[in-house]
Amino acid sequence: MRGVYGEGRPEGAAVEAADREGAGRDLRFGYGVRGAGAGTTGGAAIVWRRRRSVNITVIGSGYVGTTTALVLAKLGHQVIGYDVDASKVERLNRGELPFREPGLEELLHELLQDGKIVFTADGRTAVTSSQLLMISVGTPSAADGNADLKYLTSAIDTIAEFIDGPKIVITKSTVPIGTNRWIKERFAEKVDLTKTPVDVVSNPEFLREGSALHDSFQPSRTIVGGDNPLAVETVKRLYSGLPTTYYTCDFETAEMIKYASNGFLAAKISFINEIARLAEEVGADIGGVARGMGMDPRISSHHLSAGIGYGGSCFPKDVAELLHLANRKNVKLSMLAEAKRVNDTQIDWFVERMQAVAPLKGQRVLVLGVAFKEDTDDQRESPGIRLMERLLKLGVREVRAFDPTVRAVDEIRWTKPLGKGAAKRVKVATDVERAADGVHAVVLTTPWKSFETLPWKQWATAAATPVVFDGRNFLDDVALRGLGWQYYGVARGRGR
Ligand SMILES: NC(=O)c1ccc[n+]([C@@H]2O[C@H](COP(=O)([O-])OP(=O)(O)OC[C@H]3O[C@@H](n4cnc5c(N)ncnc54)[C@H](O)[C@@H]3O)[C@@H](O)[C@H]2O)c1
Incomplete structure (x- = not known):
């Protein structure tokens, strides 16, 4: 220590x-x-x-x-x-x-x-x-x-x-x-x-x-x-x-430092996610863009990772509270409101891209990550959970969740109770060797370090179609392609 x-x-x-x-x-x-x-x-x-x-x-x-x-x-x-x-x-x-x-x-x-x-x-x-x-x-x-x-x-x-x-x-x-x-x-x-x-x-x-x-x-x-x-x-x-x-x-300054800090960091994430949407269209590598931007100490590289958006117990609620306060005070926080809107739609944007590769209805999808981020079991406002809910709504046949902190379906904290039909379509994979059996797509939603070393080679043959969507630009795309996977990240550029 x-x-x-x-x-x-x-x-x-x-x-x-x-x-x-x-x-x-x-x-x-x-x-x-x-x-x-x-x-x-x-x-x-x-x-x-x-x-x-x-x-x-x-x-x-x-x-x-x-x-x-x-x-x-x-x-x-x-x-x-x-x-x-x-x-x-x-x-x-x-x-x-x-x-x-x-x-x-x-x-x-x-x-x-x-x-x-x-x-x-x-x-x-x-x-x-x-x-x-x-x-x-x-x-x-x-x-x-x-x-x-x-x-x-x-x-x-x-x-x-x-x-x-x-x-x-x-x-x-x-x-x-x-x-x-x-x-x-x-x-x-x-x-x-x-x-x-x-x-x-x-x-x-x-x-x-x-x-x-x-x-x-x-x-x-x-x-x-x-x-x-x-x-x-x-x-x-x-x-x-x-x-x-x-x-x-004073009190108000201290309280506002906390909210404004979280609001700013949330906006930074939404900024890079919005730039990623454009990078995707023009073939720029958003990871490289963020690295190059982050070399400027005025910008810094923190909170510049493009992906499926922020979640957790702080950013969403603190942004919401700041916007409510501004509303009560008749002040327009348009940048923050836009940052929230970008975040609220980032998963839709990502799912649309998945659908463009192959329609998801009736498919089995393995979702890697239930916790809102790595190294925690906290599921509050988890993008992984929001993505699973979105997939269920789209009519996927099976959502199979895999996370080091989750052993059973009733350990998943849905944003609202699932209907009976949807609940039946959710499974939790506990046997890593068999987790990808028969799936039509794998989606990574949480960058757990251990996900780097999953049995990707074996999974490539066990999956019905070896397609992986990396919602955090976390996996080694070149290595995965070498193992037979079709890899899709968030604006990873033309060179890849
Ligand atoms: N989790 C974070 O990363 C983080 C970071 C910075 C700030 N915060 C802020 O810190 C605060 C706590 O967040 P958290 O994530 O630790 O919450 P938490 O939900 O993990 O813990 C809150 C605890 O308070 C207990 N509790 C509720 N009412 C109580 C009472 N009347 N008396 C005694 N205990 C009571 C609950 O049983 C629970 O164990 C929040 O305001 C949050 O916004 C959280």
Whole structure:
């Protein structure tokens, strides 16, 4: 794990001053409360002890909450992970990760063994054990496209119910612009802030699933937004030991940095996908175009991979929320709206190209990839699933799914329930040797590394027609053609 955890310790003067204040005391996880009056809510700023550690409760033990809880424990803090899902809590306390993320389970074992982290489903324990409470519950899109804040509201209400002293509530979840101010108002309604002051700090997360540990230990930046400088400093100090650069600002700026970042990255993907549609017509190799563009540091090569579009738990919902907000404020975000439209139609464009090779109705199609991206089991807004739904609608005889994280049909999270007829036409391949038997087409939707070394040679003879559509431009087209496959990628150019 060397190199993942990082070594720098960039800290500010405020942190050093607080250190001197706590010097000489031997209370590793202890903290005191600096007198009231430090901020708008009376000030719940923590006096740190010399060894730079605190008790912190992370509310929500999903992809972000568990990763962040483990990173904070690794940095030396005493961490409680709280989740309303008792079975998840039990599994975590047994050292079992309830989802897939490289490196995380090993770190969980280490920190459970060291007694640095424990998980609970008890709200009172969660709230009363720590002065710092970090919220990392889900904020999915509601049916109308707005962010659904029911989990966030229930987390706040749990804090309000069991509050026993001053707290700093850190919002790690991605929340719509204006939410941190609303959280403050909700606490003001539910809690006597003169007795138990509550500070709220926005601290959005930027990790990517599949490389969550790397991203958390080597953050590109740490955004801390708030209205009480002491609480903001406290949150910055939590991360002392990480090689990061801090940017502090007000609530709305912090919230918007998160949404605008995801909106920009989504637009970058849609941009290259739209250019790919043209590249396809003129015979340019979109991979080469992206490489050449990415050599310009003003552009960078990230998020310039053409394919079947973006998915996952963040980009679609964050773009939708930003567009909703703009609509409510009568502001036109036409570029973002267009980026969404391109993404929404990218699979149609791809399926049309498949249909142009051979009509899919009545055929058997093997789909490689159910997770929304490689190295995760997360299926939220997965392009692979959207593609399968599209194929079923087109009347394919059988959709056969293959993914390292899926063993049965009922493990696939469809965007809406499948009708009986469609459900019957879905199978999950578990025997890799026989996965391509009798199929008329193979479609790659997720670039799992292991897909490079599938038995392509054997599959070429087992398939009814050896045709492969590579929705991620991931496979070695030249090698596959050499094995007898007809290969179609996304604008891979004339030279291939
Ligand atoms: N997943 C990512 O890659 C990613 C990256 C950056 C930011 N985010 C943001 O982080 C937040 C969390 O995302 P996630 O992917 O970890 O979600 P998740 O669905 O994996 O986890 C959320 C967890 O919160 C728990 N929960 C719900 N209500 C609760 C409550 N009242 N008290 C305690 N626990 C509760 C759920 O049981 C679940 O385990 C979201 O706002 C998301 O937009 C996610």
